Amino acid sequence: MKTIPLLLMGCGGVGRQLLQHIVSCRSLHAKLGVYLRVVGVCDSKSLIVVSDVFSMELDDMFLLEVCRAKLSGSSLQTLCSSGELQVLTNSDSTRKVIDIAAHLGKSMGLALVDCSASSETIGILKRVVDLGCCIVLANKKPLTSTMEDYDKLVSHARHIRHESTVGAGLPVIAAINRILASGDCVHRIVGSLSGTLGYVMSELEDGKPLSQVVKAAKSLGFTEPDPRDDLSGMDVARKALILARLLGWRINLDSIKIESLFPEEMGTNVMSVEEFLDCGVLLLDKNIQERVNKASLNGNVLRYVCVIEGSRCEVGIQELPKDSPLGRLRGSDNVLEIYSRCYNNQPLVIQGAGAGNDTTAAGVLADIVDIQDLFPEK
Amino acid sequence: MKTIPLLLMGCGGVGRQLLQHIVSCRSLHAKLGVYLRVVGVCDSKSLIVVSDVFSMELDDMFLLEVCRAKLSGSSLQTLCSSGELQVLTNSDSTRKVIDIAAHLGKSMGLALVDCSASSETIGILKRVVDLGCCIVLANKKPLTSTMEDYDKLVSHARHIRHESTVGAGLPVIAAINRILASGDCVHRIVGSLSGTLGYVMSELEDGKPLSQVVKAAKSLGFTEPDPRDDLSGMDVARKALILARLLGWRINLDSIKIESLFPEEMGTNVMSVEEFLDCGVLLLDKNIQERVNKASLNGNVLRYVCVIEGSRCEVGIQELPKDSPLGRLRGSDNVLEIYSRCYNNQPLVIQGAGAGNDTTAAGVLADIVDIQDLFPEK
Incomplete structure (x- = not known):
C-alpha cells in the first residue's frame, strides 16, 4: 500500500x-x-x-x-x-x-x-x-x-x-503533457475556458440583454461575488498563460492581450458591485447586442475564447461560425481544441463541464x- | 536521469x-x-x-x-x-x-x-x-x-x-482512469471508435454505395488488407470490451452484441477477399442504402457506435441525430462521450484522429x- x-x-x-x-x-x-x-x-x-x-x-x-x-x-x-x-x-x-x-x-x-x-x-x-x-x-x-x-x-x-x-477536472493538462512527451509539437490551441463567460455568451445569443444575463448568472451562483472578476477576462487569461507556459512559452500575464467586457470607468476601484449591477452594466447592453446581431447576420455567434498560436496569446470575444465546435457550445461547458502534428487538419477536442467544486x-x-x-x- | x-x-x-x-x-x-x-x-x-x-x-x-x-x-x-x-x-x-x-x-x-x-x-x-x-x-x-x-x-x-x-493516441484511457480514481462513477459510454467505419459511414451519408466506399477505403489504406476485418465490427468490439473491463465489468468478447456489416455467407472462410470485393459487397449496397435513406428522412444519420451502459455492451449501426456529436462526425475521427456523476447532463467528450501509425x-x-x-x- x-x-x-x-x-x-x-x-x-x-x-x-x-x-x-x-x-x-x-x-x-x-x-x-x-x-x-x-x-x-x-x-x-x-x-x-x-x-x-x-x-x-x-x-x-x-x-x-x-x-x-x-x-x-x-x-x-x-x-x-x-x-x-x-x-x-x-x-x-x-x-x-x-x-x-x-x-x-x-x-x-x-x-x-x-x-x-x-x-x-x-x-x-x-x-x-x-x-x-x-x-x-x-x-x-x-x-x-x-x-x-x-x-x-x-x-x-x-x-x-x-x-x-x-x-x-477535464483532462486538458494531461492531454497536452502526453502530446508533448511523445515529441509532437502543439502549434495552436483555441478554447472556451470560462463556464461563466460561456453561459453569458450563449444567453446573449438568445437575445437577452447583458445586464439581465449577468444578474441571472450571479443569482444562479455562476459568477464570482463580484461578476467583474469574470467579465474582466482575467481568469481566462490566467488559464491561457498556464497553457502557453506548458507549451514552453516564456511569457507573463501582461504579455497577454485581454479584452474586458466592461471599460476601466466601471472598474472595481471606481464603482461598487451594486453600482455596477444597477447602473454600469446597463450601459453596456446596447453595444454588445449590436455585436451579437452583426455576428448573427453573418451566420456567426460571439464566443469568449483564448487563442495561443504563433507568437500570439490572447483572450477576448471572437465571431465564430455557429456550426463550429466553439460556436455550438452552450451553457457552462468548456471546450479546448489542440492542433499539433498528429492533430493537424482536425484538432484533438476535449469538451465538458469546466467548472464546479465537485x-x-x-x-x-x-x-x-x-x-x-x-x-x-x- | x-x-x-x-x-x-x-x-x-x-x-x-x-x-x-x-x-x-x-x-x-x-x-x-x-x-x-x-x-x-x-x-x-x-x-x-x-x-x-x-x-x-x-x-x-x-x-x-x-x-x-x-x-x-x-x-x-x-x-x-x-x-x-x-x-x-x-x-x-x-x-x-x-x-x-x-x-x-x-x-x-x-x-x-x-x-x-x-x-x-x-x-x-x-x-x-x-x-x-x-x-x-x-x-x-x-x-x-x-x-x-x-x-x-x-x-x-x-x-x-x-x-x-x-x-x-487520444487520451481516452487516461481520462477514464482519472475519473475512476476520483471516485466518480461512469454510467454510460458512447463512441465511434473505428476510423475505418467512421469513414465508411460518412461516405454512405453522401449517397455513395457501400461497395464503392469500401473499395476506395481499401485503396486509400484506411482498411485492413481484408476489409472484412473492419466491417465485421470485431475491432470495435475489442475496444468496447477494453473500456467495459476498465469500468470493472467482468465480461468477455462473446458477451458483446456485435453487428457485422456483412452476413456469415460472405465470411472469410466462405469467400476470398477478391470474391468479397468483386461480388459479395455489391449485394449489400441496396439494403444499407435503404437504411441510410430511411434515417435521412428522420433527419438522422447512421453511425457505427459502441454503447456501454447498464448491463448492455454492444457495437453496431445506430440511427442518430445529424446534429449530435456522433452525427456530426466526419471522416476517420473518433469520438467518445463519457457520462458520469461529474459529467451527467452533458458528457465529457474526447474527439480527434483515432487511427494512424504516427x-x-x-x-x-x-x-x-x-x-x-x-x-x-x-
Whole structure:
C-alpha cells in the first residue's frame, strides 16, 4: 500500500469538496493500493496539524467536521483542539508547513495541495518544492506569477500536478503533457475556458440583454461575488498563460492581450458591485447586442475564447461560425481544441463541464492518486 | 536521469514508428530527465537483443536500420548481427525475453512494449508482469482474452499502460482512469471508435454505395488488407470490451452484441477477399442504402457506435441525430462521450484522429514516459 501524507491549503468550496471525496473514496483507494493520510489542513487564518506528522492523521470524522464548519462559514480556529492537534496562526503556520515539508520531504514524502485562490501560498510552495515534496494545485495564481516563480515550481516536473487549474477536472493538462512527451509539437490551441463567460455568451445569443444575463448568472451562483472578476477576462487569461507556459512559452500575464467586457470607468476601484449591477452594466447592453446581431447576420455567434498560436496569446470575444465546435457550445461547458502534428487538419477536442467544486475537486484527487509512484510502500 | 530499459515486440507500422519517435525525441526526453534504453526488438519470427542487457543498448543507428528493413518488408533476421548482438528465433526468443525480464525486473526494471497485433504475446506478457516488469500495449488482443488473462495483466495497476488500444493516441484511457480514481462513477459510454467505419459511414451519408466506399477505403489504406476485418465490427468490439473491463465489468468478447456489416455467407472462410470485393459487397449496397435513406428522412444519420451502459455492451449501426456529436462526425475521427456523476447532463467528450501509425505510436511513447517514476535514477 502506498501512503501519501497530505497537507491541504484552502478549505473553501474546492478544498471542502476534496476532503469529502477523500473520505468517500477510502475503500476505492484501498483497492487501488493507495492511502491518503491527511496530516494538516489550513484556511487563510490558521493551520490545524497533527502533533506527530510521521504517524498520525486527521481522522475522517474530523475531516467531515472541517467540511461542516467551513460550509457554515466558520473558520478552522473554531474547531476544538485536542492534545493531539496543534492550531497555529499566521506566520507560525507558514513556518510549521515548511518544517513538516522538511521532515517528510526526504523520508515518506508529502503532497502539499493548494485549493486556495490566493497568491500568498507561492512562497510556501517554492520552499516545499526545494524540500523534495510534491505540489498539487487547483490555484492558478502560483503558476501565473513571475517566470522565476514558475520555473521554480515546475523545476521537478514529476513533482507537480495542476490539472484543475484549467477546465476543472477535464483532462486538458494531461492531454497536452502526453502530446508533448511523445515529441509532437502543439502549434495552436483555441478554447472556451470560462463556464461563466460561456453561459453569458450563449444567453446573449438568445437575445437577452447583458445586464439581465449577468444578474441571472450571479443569482444562479455562476459568477464570482463580484461578476467583474469574470467579465474582466482575467481568469481566462490566467488559464491561457498556464497553457502557453506548458507549451514552453516564456511569457507573463501582461504579455497577454485581454479584452474586458466592461471599460476601466466601471472598474472595481471606481464603482461598487451594486453600482455596477444597477447602473454600469446597463450601459453596456446596447453595444454588445449590436455585436451579437452583426455576428448573427453573418451566420456567426460571439464566443469568449483564448487563442495561443504563433507568437500570439490572447483572450477576448471572437465571431465564430455557429456550426463550429466553439460556436455550438452552450451553457457552462468548456471546450479546448489542440492542433499539433498528429492533430493537424482536425484538432484533438476535449469538451465538458469546466467548472464546479465537485468536478474541480475530482481533478485534484485524480492528480494526487497519479503521483503515488513517488511515495514509498508502507 | 531516469533510464527505462525497453524491449519492443512487433515492428510493424506502429512499432517502426515508435522506434523513429524514440530516436527523434532523444533531446526532448533528456530535458524531461528520462532516457529510453532499447535492449531488444522482435518481430513475429525473431528477436535481436544486446548481449549484456544491464549495460548495453541497440544504438540509434541500428534502430533506424531496423525501421528501414521492416519498411522494405524484410524480417529482422536479415540484419547482420555483430558479436554484441544476439539473434534468436521462435521458442528461444520467448525464453530469452522472460530471462531478460527476470534479470531486469527486480533491479533496473523493464518496459515490455507490445506493438504487435498478435495473441501470441499473451503468455510472455503474463510472465513478465509476475517478474515485476511494466507492460505497455498498443495490442488489443491481450486485454480482450479471457478474464483470467486480463486479471493477471492488470494485477499491478501501475505497471500497465494501454492508451493506444482505444482511439490511438487520444487520451481516452487516461481520462477514464482519472475519473475512476476520483471516485466518480461512469454510467454510460458512447463512441465511434473505428476510423475505418467512421469513414465508411460518412461516405454512405453522401449517397455513395457501400461497395464503392469500401473499395476506395481499401485503396486509400484506411482498411485492413481484408476489409472484412473492419466491417465485421470485431475491432470495435475489442475496444468496447477494453473500456467495459476498465469500468470493472467482468465480461468477455462473446458477451458483446456485435453487428457485422456483412452476413456469415460472405465470411472469410466462405469467400476470398477478391470474391468479397468483386461480388459479395455489391449485394449489400441496396439494403444499407435503404437504411441510410430511411434515417435521412428522420433527419438522422447512421453511425457505427459502441454503447456501454447498464448491463448492455454492444457495437453496431445506430440511427442518430445529424446534429449530435456522433452525427456530426466526419471522416476517420473518433469520438467518445463519457457520462458520469461529474459529467451527467452533458458528457465529457474526447474527439480527434483515432487511427494512424504516427498517432498510435505517439500514444505508446507517452505511456512509456508516464511510467518513469517506477524506474530507478541512473
